[in-house]
Amino acid sequence: MYNNNAFKLGVFSPNCSGGMAISTVPESWDANWENNLALAKMLDEAGIEFILPIARWVGYGGETNFQGSNLETIAWCSGLLASTKNITVFATAHTSFHHPIVAAKMFATMDHISKGRFGLNIVCGWNAQEYEMFNIKLPDEHEVRYEYGQEWFDIINRIWTNDNPFNWNGKYFSLKNVQGDPKPYGQNIPPIMNAGSSNEGQEFAARNANYLFTVLIDLESGAANVKSFKERTAKLNRDVGVFTTTYVVCRPTQDEAEEYHNFYANEKADWPAVDQLMKLQGLHSQSFPPEAFTQFRNRFAAGHGVYPLVGNPDYIADEMEKIYKAGYAGTTITFVNYLEEFPYFRDEVLPRLESKGLRTSPIT
Numbered sequence: 208m209y210n211n212n213a214f215k216l217g218v219f220s221p222n223c224s225g226g227m228a229i230s231t232v233p234e235s236w237d238a239n240w241e242n243n244l245a246l247a248k249m250l251d252e253a254g255i256e257f258i259l260p261i262a263r264w265v266g267y268g269g270e271t272n273f274q275g276s277n278l279e280t281i282a283w284c285s286g287l288l289a290s291t292k293n294i295t296v297f298a299t300a301h302t303s304f305h306h307p308i309v310a311a312k313m314f315a316t317m318d319h320i321s322k323g324r325f326g327l328n329i330v331c332g333w334n335a336q337e338y339e340m341f342n343i344k345l346p347d348e349h350e351v352r353y354e355y356g357q358e359w360f361d362i363i364n365r366i367w368t369n370d371n372p373f374n375w376n377g378k379y380f381s382l383k384n385v386q387g388d389p390k391p392y393g394q395n396i397p398p399i400m401n402a403g404s405s406n407e408g409q410e411f412a413a414r415n416a417n418y419l420f421t422v423l424i425d426l427e428s429g430a431a432n433v434k435s436f437k438e439r440t441a442k443l444n445r446d447v448g449v450f451t452t453t454y455v456v457c458r459p460t461q462d463e464a465e466e467y468h469n470f471y472a473n474e475k476a477d478w479p480a481v482d483q484l485m486k487l488q489g490l491h492s493q494s495f496p497p498e499a500f501t502q503f504r505n506r507f508a509a510g511h512g513v514y515p516l517v518g519n520p521d522y523i524a525d526e527m528e529k530i531y532k533a534g535y536a537g538t539t540i541t542f543v544n545y546l547e548e549f550p551y552f553r554d555e556v557l558p559r560l561e562s563k564g565l566r567t568s569p570i571t
């Protein structure tokens with residue numbers, strides 16, 4: 208994560224069935240362990256900076272039950288860290304589902320397994336259906352979600368940075384004689400990511416994270432969002448990088464890319480699952496502005512609503528350069544079938560990004 212590449216790349220959601228594409232095509236992503244392991248090794252060799260999983264507990268129904276089968280992110284992360292060399296692997300943790308003392312220990316353990324390549328993506332909750340399954344009430348107010356998240360993260364941080372046992376008397380946790388060893392590898396706090404879109408979410412990221420994740424609707428509003436977030440962090444004397452998230456359909460010609468895009472995300476979309484995802488996101492999360500749900504149904508089918516990169520290698524590299532120029536530190540990418548499609552992206556798009564000075568070749 209801390210290399211010199213100006214524009215960093217991560218691969219998002221390979222632990223979930225379907226990845227980010229809500230489609231019934233037969234090549235749709237099978238999120239089994241063998242596929243995840245093969246993909247992680249391929250990404251590691253290609254010099255991709257990180258892999259980021261989605262923590263999902265209930266699928267979105269439809270014909271495919273999109274994301275209904277998914278590898279639990281902490282166990283998945285440990286396995287991948289033990290099997291790779293350079294890449295950072297994130298675990299995604301819901302603050303309400305993991306006790307902070309257990310979480311601090313699990314995260315530190317993964318950091319040791321990997322000699323400092325563990326990253327933490329903090330999720331303060333939005334999906335009420337999942338919370339119901341745990342019999343935990345998802346607070347309607349974003350202030351409460353992030354206040355809880357703050358206390359959760361403060362406890363973890365204190366365990367990681369404090370050699371002496373401490374008592375904790377907070378609003379949500381009351382704990383005695385709290386201690387935890389080992390600390391993270393080399394006593395360094397792992398990279399922290401947070402995807403908060405609401406005002407409270409962005410404040411949380413500004414205070415605690417190294418990277419904020421935001422959804423990109425268009426380049427103009429994206430540049431304005433990065434600018435206003437940077438102003439927010441400057442007031443706190445913190446430097447927090449902003450990442451966004453995209454899906455990629457890269458083919459030798461623009462026509463081929465658009466044809467396949469139309470096929471998997473229109474003709475073969477799993478529309479009931481698309482509508483369920485959009486309904487839940489619209490009800491409980493502020494990830495997307497309200498107009499996104501009326502304008503971008505197809506974008507949700509194609510890639511969970513994130514920014515489309517559909518075209519030939521020149522087009523994709525040019526678009527990535529524009530995202531960089533809008534102020535983003537990097538983006539995640541996804542594919543309908545990661546293992547089949549990433550090699551073409553690696554061979555054709557990465558060298559173009561290198562020519563633009565946005566990345567360098569990995570040292571082999």
Ligand SMILES: Cc1cc2nc3c(=O)[nH]c(=O)nc-3n(C[C@H](O)[C@H](O)[C@H](O)COP(=O)(O)O)c2cc1C
Pocket residue numbers: 260261262263299329330331332333334349402403404405406407408409420421422452492493494
């Ligand atoms: C890139 C990205 C990754 C996310 N990962 C997860 C996840 O794995 N699990 C989850 O329940 N929510 C996830 N979210 C949702 C966020 O945690 C958050 O709830 C959402 O962005 C709404 O933010 P807000 O509550 O501040 O409006 C993700 C969002 C983004 C943009």
